[in-house]
Amino acid sequence: MTDVFDALEFFGGSRNRIRLFETLAAGPRDRRTLQREADVNRVTAGRVLADLVEFGWVRQRDDAYALTPMGEVVADALADFDDRLTAAATLGDVLEWLPLADLGLDVTWLADATVVTPERSDPQAALRRAHETVREATDLAMLSHAFTPAIVDTVHRRVMDGELTLEMIVTAEVLSVVASDPDLAAKLRDLTASSAATVFRYDGEIPHILAVADDLISLGIDDDRGRSQALLEATDPRLHDWATGTLDEYRAAATKVTAADISP
Numbered sequence: 443m444t445d446v447f448d449a450l451e452f453f454g455g456s457r458n459r460i461r462l463f464e465t466l467a468a469g470p471r472d473r474r475t476l477q478r479e480a481d482v483n484r485v486t487a488g489r490v491l492a493d494l495v496e497f498g499w500v501r502q503r504d505d506a507y508a509l510t511p512m513g514e515v516v517a518d519a520l521a522d523f524d525d526r527l528t529a530a531a532t533l534g535d536v537l538e539w540l541p542l543a544d545l546g547l548d549v550t551w552l553a554d555a556t557v558v559t560p561e562r563s564d565p566q567a568a569l570r571r572a573h574e575t576v577r578e579a580t581d582l583a584m585l586s587h588a589f590t591p592a593i594v595d596t597v598h599r600r601v602m603d604g605e606l607t608l609e610m611i612v613t614a615e616v617l618s619v620v621a622s623d624p625d626l627a628a629k630l631r632d633l634t635a636s637s638a639a640t641v642f643r644y645d646g647e648i649p650h651i652l653a654v655a656d657d658l659i660s661l662g663i664d665d666d667r668g669r670s671q672a673l674l675e676a677t678d679p680r681l682h683d684w685a686t687g688t689l690d691e692y693r694a695a696a697t698k699v700t701a702a703d704i705s706p
Contacts, residue, residue: 449516452493452497453520456490458480458482458486458490459490459493460520461480461481461482462476462480462482462487462490462491462494463490463494463499463516463517463520464480464517464520464521465479465480466494466500466507466508466509466513466517467509467514467517467520467521469508470506470507470508471506471507471508472505472506472507473487473488473491473505473507476491476507491507494507494513498510498512498513499512499513499516500513522550525550525553526549526550526553528553529549529550529552529553529555530549532552532553532554532555532557533549533552533555533557533674534557536557536559536663536671536672536674537549539663539664539665539666539671539672540663541649544649545649545650545688546684546688547681547684548680551676551678551680551681551684552674552676552678552681553678554676554677554678555674555675555676556674556675556676557672557673557674558571558672558673558674558675559671559672559673560670560671560672568662568670568672568673569590569670571673571675572593572651572653572660572662572673573590573592573593573596575653575655575658575660575675576593576596576597576600576655577596577600578655579606579655579656579658580605580606580607580656581606581607581654581655581656582597582606582607582608582609582653582654582655582656583608583609583610583611583653583654583686583689584608584609584610584611584612584651584652584653584654585611585612585644585648585651585652585653585688585689585692586610586611586612586613586616586648586651586652586653587612587613587615587616587647587648587649587651588616588651589612589616589619589620591623591626594620594626594629594630595629597610597633597639598629598630598632598633601632601633601636601638601639602632602636604638606638607638607639608633608638608639608640609639609640609641609642609689609693610633610639610640610641610642611642611644611648611689611692611693611696612641612642612643612644612648613643613644613645613646613647613648614643614644614645617630617643617699617704621704621705627704627705630699630704631701631704634699634700634701634703634704635701640698641698641699642692642693642696642697642698642699643696643697643698643699643703644692644695644696644697645696645697646695648692649664650662650663650664652685652688652689654682654685654686654689657677657682658675658676658677659675659676659677659678659681659682659685660673660674660675661673661674661675661685662674
């Protein structure tokens, strides 16, 4: 079978076909093991396996079945298709404000994401969740174009108490705003003087708030007016690699801030 529409019709026509094929994608199986793991009866398994052999996706040797090289390609395509559909369903309208290509993001990395959006009954939901992450993390790296006094207070307290290792890369505008408040400026000087915290100034635009909190990746999504539309949280290792690489790029172009740089 080479026609993509025939393939979609085949898999779309029965969940049993998908379960059985995905079970084989995990490795060769004999007929009885395949029936048990895919939760299909003997008749169904026989019919589906016959079709898969005919398509050239599966080969049979005695009572064992395994994917052919062509079947392995189809299995990879099916898994990718499933991941993309899952990500689209998970992200929904947030995709309108998520420039995947500009950010170098693959949407499948967000298939398992938790999406927190502002609601009429809870307009601060995303901000509150971001604050919770700051309170829970033990190692936190942040890239941000905005900060709230509450988050500055929390990271300051936790760093000073030895509960948090912190790296912040923020815009010059954020530093200016924080430094203009005597209390926040004093906390920022404490952070720059601490061996457990490092602060960098980035003299350019930071389009989205990004945080790596232990193994959790948080990505803040704004609309074209700078209004928060969602907070995405995910743990996919590929997303983690992207996030740490993004932080590396911004850090390399940023300037380390010292206590002397913050006016008393």
